[in-house]
Amino acid sequence: MNITIRLAWRNLWRHSRRTWLTIGAMVFSNALLVFMISLQFGMYELMIDNTLQAFIGHMQIQAPGYKDDAKMRQVVPDAEQLAATLRQELDLETIAARSAAFALLSSEDRSYGVQIFGVDPRYEPGVSTLPGLVKEGRYPQDRDAQEIVIGSVLARNLKVSLGDELTLLGSGRDGSFSAAVAEVTGIFESGVIEMDRSIAEVPLGFFDDVFYMDGAAHAVVIVTPGLAVIEDYRARAEALLPAEEDLVLHDWDALQPGLKQAIQADISSAFFMYGVLVILVAFSVMNTQLMSVLERTHEFGIVMALGLTPGRLGRLVILETSLMGLAGLFLGALVGGLITLWFTYNGFSYPGMDQMAANFNLPSRFYPQATLLTLFLGPAVVFVGSILSALYPALRLHWLRPVEAMRAV
Amino acid sequence: MTAVRCIDLCKTYRQGDQDIKALDHVDLEVEHSGFVCLSAPSGGGKTTLLNAIGGLDIPDSGEVWVAGQRIDQLSKGELAAIRLTQIGFVFQAYNLIPVLTAQENVEFVMQVQGVAAADRRSKSQAILEEVGLKGLEDRRPAEMSGGQQQRVAVARAIVSRPALVLADEPTANLDSKTSDELMELFVELNNHHDTTFVIATHDQRVMAYAKRLIKMLDGRIVEDIEQRAA
Incomplete structure (x- = not known):
């Protein structure tokens, strides 16, 4: 030494x-x-x-501009088909199409403005923890069922319980008037009051019919096995986006900068x-x-x-x-x-x-x-x-x- | 050839409100392979002169030349290089590095000089044998007697064969027998390796070994005697 x-x-x-x-x-x-x-x-x-994993996912495929100024007509065409292709090609089950709209939700006594999501009941539990937070009733199982799941605060405000019917009023993708009736089959409690008060979920097929989506959705949500592999999946998913469509892929940092x-x-x-x-x-x-x-x-x-x-x-x-x-x-x-x-x-x-x-x-x-x-x-x-x-x-x-x-x- | 030349050296210290003239217009010339003793009572200026020659202290005025190079105007780094390569120091209190063994103490300076490890090892073993410390290479200073420590200090000073060795009261802490052994070692080095020695002392027996005795008083050289060494 x-x-x-x-x-x-x-x-x-x-x-x-x-x-x-x-x-x-x-x-x-x-x-x-x-x-x-x-x-x-x-x-x-x-x-x-x-x-x-509560809702946003690690990545989302959207139409350009939808993230900053969400409009009904900014859609991902054939979203369910795209989600299916991605699930197969990426060998990842946690991918689901999702739509969103603002609607007036009315019970017999009261009406509230809410954000209503159309979700694919088969794959939504893989990209969101909300289905697991249903405390009363059940989460929808049929993609076309006229069912709705709402937050506990919203249920209290609307004075509804399981089995009651709610009326949806809103604007469709083409700007026309949309209306439907759905049965409350589940009430979730996320612990976040804002979510429990202002969010409702319906099956994607039902949403498609009500809001004239014509097979499109507003996002394809992707949850990867971990934060460390996001970049890898991002690169692979981007390569699979249909060339003829103008779509963008945002990661969680862009979706949730806060x-x-x-x-x-x-x-x-x-x-x-x-x-x-x-x-x-x-x-x-x-x-x-x-x-x-x-x-x-x-x-x-x-x-x-x-x-x-x-x-x-x-x-x-x-x-x-x-x-x-x-x-x-x-x-x-x-x-x-x-x-x-x-x-x-x-x-x-x-x-x-x-x-x-x-x-x-x-x-x-x-x-x-x-x-x-x-x-x-x-x-x-x-x-x-x-x-x-x-x-x-x-x-x-x-x-x-x-x-x-x-x-x- | 001149090993050391001091021209009109002056050095004044301030002690309280008093100015002490440690060197007062000192002129000195020491020939190559000289063996010079500086003798003076305490405060006579011998250590100050030794420090000036070794580049440890800068005189207020005058010139100091060592091996043909003027050193009183050199930078700290240049002075360190002169001391490292041309001057060996032996101090009264041995001043070995306490955490290093005898051999490591000797090797340390050579390492700073950039000598290769194998060369360092062989040279240090040889010099320790030469100063009579064979078998004590792995001892630390605290495990050696005063005489043995001083021999290590001498070995450290001369291992690189410097042209000039400056020794400040090298026998002050040694008994008479060890003092004699040390001085005989100095004489041998002086005779066989032409090493120039300048020794500050007030030990009469040490002075007896010198070829030249310079007596100082109050910072001035008062006597310069050529003598036949013992």
């Missing part, structure tokens, strides 16, 4: 307790960072999955806290190295007299810090990784979380997502912070003069 590395390593252990305390601070903060970042990324994945912004805002606040932690560790390292440099002033004077330049001595101090930082990095990543691994299998929860999560159709436990990034991002930042904090003690050596240094006790 190079003598300089040997020297740097042995210098660290001159005051083993001090070095261990500093490494301990690094290990603690690194382990904490690994676990927190892994948990955070796991929660984001869960947030994204739950938000997107979600990404919310995650980014959360990342910013979390990383501010992590930054404070890193700064505290950096100051601890600076303190250690500054003390180490000050108490070795005489020795530094000697080696300068032997011909070492201040730059070399500075590099020695940086090397010592690097070794300490690397020990902290790997031990911290190891400890943090083991903690994260345990929670990856057992989940992370706290008292009261079950009830809160159940209200939002979320699992009662969060599972950290351990990747190389989550394992080493925090420790790497702590490592860089430590090196930067050692720059000041190292730079002090540039002003050291051998004669004065050798006089130091």
Whole structure:
């Protein structure tokens, strides 16, 4: 081993307790960072999955402009056929055609404006969690049945229950007047009041008849096996879009920009806290190295007299810090990784979380997502912070003069 | 050939509200392969002169030449390079690096000089044998006696065969027997390798080994005696 590395390593252990305390601070903060970042990324994945799988899906095929200004006439022609082709070619069952319209929904006593969706009962459960949230009755099973599923708040507002009939009034794809009667066969409770108050779903065939869709729909919704493979499926799905139709494929980021912004805002606040932690560790390292440099002033004077330049001595101090930082990095990543691994299998929860999560159709436990990034991002930042904090003690050596240094006790 | 030349060197220190003249218009010339002792009472200026010759301290005025090169105007880096390649230092307090073994202490300077690992190893083993420390290569300074540590310090100073060795009170912490052994080693190096020695001391026995004795007082050279070494 190079003598300089040997020297740097042995210098660290001159005051083993001090070095261990500093490494301990690094290990603690690194382990904490690994676990927190892994948990955070796991929660984001869960947030994204739950938000997107609730209704929006990972991707949607739409007519151009429909996303920003939804109009009845902006449709995907032969949407069910396109969905079937995609299911077959992508070998993915979680693809469904869906239509949407605004309608006035009337019971015997009251009327409310709602957004009504035409869904394919066979495939909608694969692209939306809403069918699984039906608390009373059942979800439609026949694509042509004159049935409707509404939210619990809407049912209360309309004063209807299972078996009651509701009248739909709206505008068709061609702008003509649309009207129909449907029987309430299911009432869902998503936990999100806005959804429970303003959304209703009917079978796609029934929707097609009522709103004169002529086999078209407003979107083909795609849910992929995970966020990591979206890009792959996106490329393959785009290649399968019919060339003669003017269609676009939006991913979840475009469909739900607020979600990404919310995650980014959360990342910013979390990383501010992590930054404070890193700064505290950096100051601890600076303190250690500054003390180490000050108490070795005489020795530094000697080696300068032997011909070492201040730059070399500075590099020695940086090397010592690097070794300490690397020990902290790997031990911290190891400890943090083991903690994260345990929670990856057992989940992370706290008292009261079950009830809160159940209200939002979320699992009662969060599972950290351990990747190389989550394992080493925090420790790497702590490592860089430590090196930067050692720059000041190292730079002090540039002003050291051998004669004065050798006089130091 | 001149190994060291000092021309009209002056250095003043401020101590409290008093100016102390450590070097007061000092002129000195040391020939190549010379063996010179600087003798002075404490505060007489011998260490300051040694530091100026070694480029450790910059004089207020005057010129310092080492091996034909003027060094008092060089940058820190250039001075470090001169010390690394041309000057060996031996200090009163040994000043070894405590966490390195005897052999590593000797090798360390050579590594800085860029000497290859195998060469470093053979040279360091040879020089440690030469100074009588064979078998103690793996000992750390704390595991050696004062005399042994000083021998390691000497080995470190001379391993690269510098043209000039500056020693500041090298025997101050040694018993008389070890002092004699060290001085005999210096003489041998001086005789066999033509190494120039400038030794600051107030030890009479050390002075007896010198070919030339320079006495200083209050920063001035007051006596310059050629003598037949012991």
